[in-house]
Amino acid sequence: MCANDCRIGIGEKGFCGLVYNVEGRLVRMGGTPEKGILEWYYDSLPTNCVAWWFCPGCTGVGYPKHAYKPTAETGYSNLAVFYGACSYDCLFCQNWHYRTLASTLQPSMTAESLAQKADKHVSCICYFGGDPSTQMSHAIKTSQIALKKAEEQKRILRICWETNGYEKEEFALRAAELSLRSGGNLKFDLKAWNENLTLALCGVSNKPTLKTFNMLGERFYNERPELPILNASTLLVPGYIDAEETAKIASFIAEIDPGIPYTLLAFCPQYVMDDLPTTSREQADRCYHAAKKHLENVRIGNVNMLS
Numbered sequence: 001m002c003a004n005d006c007r008i009g010i011g012e013k014g015f016c017g018l019v020y021n022v023e024g025r026l027v028r029m030g031g032t033p034e035k036g037i038l039e040w041y042y043d044s045l046p047t048n049c050v051a052w053w054f055c056p057g058c059t060g061v062g063y064p065k066h067a068y069k070p071t072a073e074t075g076y077s078n079l080a081v082f083y084g085a086c087s088y089d090c091l092f093c094q095n096w097h098y099r100t101l102a103s104t105l106q107p108s109m110t111a112e113s114l115a116q117k118a119d120k121h122v123s124c125i126c127y128f129g130g131d132p133s134t135q136m137s138h139a140i141k142t143s144q145i146a147l148k149k150a151e152e153q154k155r156i157l158r159i160c161w162e163t164n165g166y167e168k169e170e171f172a173l174r175a176a177e178l179s180l181r182s183g184g185n186l187k188f189d190l191k192a193w194n195e196n197l198t199l200a201l202c203g204v205s206n207k208p209t210l211k212t213f214n215m216l217g218e219r220f221y222n223e224r225p226e227l228p229i230l231n232a233s234t235l236l237v238p239g240y241i242d243a244e245e246t247a248k249i250a251s252f253i254a255e256i257d258p259g260i261p262y263t264l265l266a267f268c269p270q271y272v273m274d275d276l277p278t279t280s281r282e283q284a285d286r287c288y289h290a291a292k293k294h295l296e297n298v299r300i301g302n303v304n305m306l307s
């Protein structure tokens, strides 16, 4: 399902931990419409979503077609779907408790039951985790059911994704179509520009992610530039992700469109990189100015965490 393209030996399992080779037969234990390995919760709007500064739910952009209010949608919620598996293995993982879900394969839920949680007070669904890339069949089915019901009831329901971008092209295209139709967006976490650095920090190459980002940008960005369907973020890991990295990522994004929003995120010591400091204000400012040379819309997120 994802760019890891695992080749799984008899008795072994794939990188994400969801697919097993049982006596020569591949068995998927999660990520099908019948069984998503996930946790979910309602997150009141406006949220601290990476895309909050250009999102209809937090700003009113796109009102009245894609937002209930011309300002933040107070009184409404985001249905946050935390998938319990990932296609990357980041040393700095900020959500590393997804590993408990991947190793126990629970809790689980069908796409049908998850879609029912998108009731009338829900104005957006956001898939994150872990990462949705290893459970796209479940996420797409959930979106289709929930969106069909919302459209019948003539109400707004945006479909959004926060991903490392490792979904296979056919799944990425279907995700983008759902977001375009519903007023949602795809948030791609571009971890690093240098491939070796990505391999060292995340355990996988960044090439498939960059290729998919480029493909989606060229295909979809100009269809709805006033409400960006695609945007990117980068975690500013101290000592690793510097101004040179963010400048190169920004230059790559600008080649698609200089209007694509780019959010720089402060690092918090987590997982096996719990001995690093948080991102300094100096590092964040250097990265910001380097990215600003290429892009019109750059923002430093979670500034309260800068040291």
Ligand code: SF4
Binding pocket: 001, 002, 003, 004, 005, 006, 014, 015, 016, 017, 018, 019, 086, 087, 133, 134
């Ligand atoms: S979803 Fe990706 S990581 Fe999981 S088994 Fe398939 S190719 Fe491997």
Ligand code: SF4
Binding pocket: 086, 087, 088, 089, 090, 092, 093, 094, 095, 096, 098, 129, 130, 131, 164, 202
């Ligand atoms: S892509 Fe995200 S969830 Fe997956 S390992 Fe990396 S930081 Fe963690």
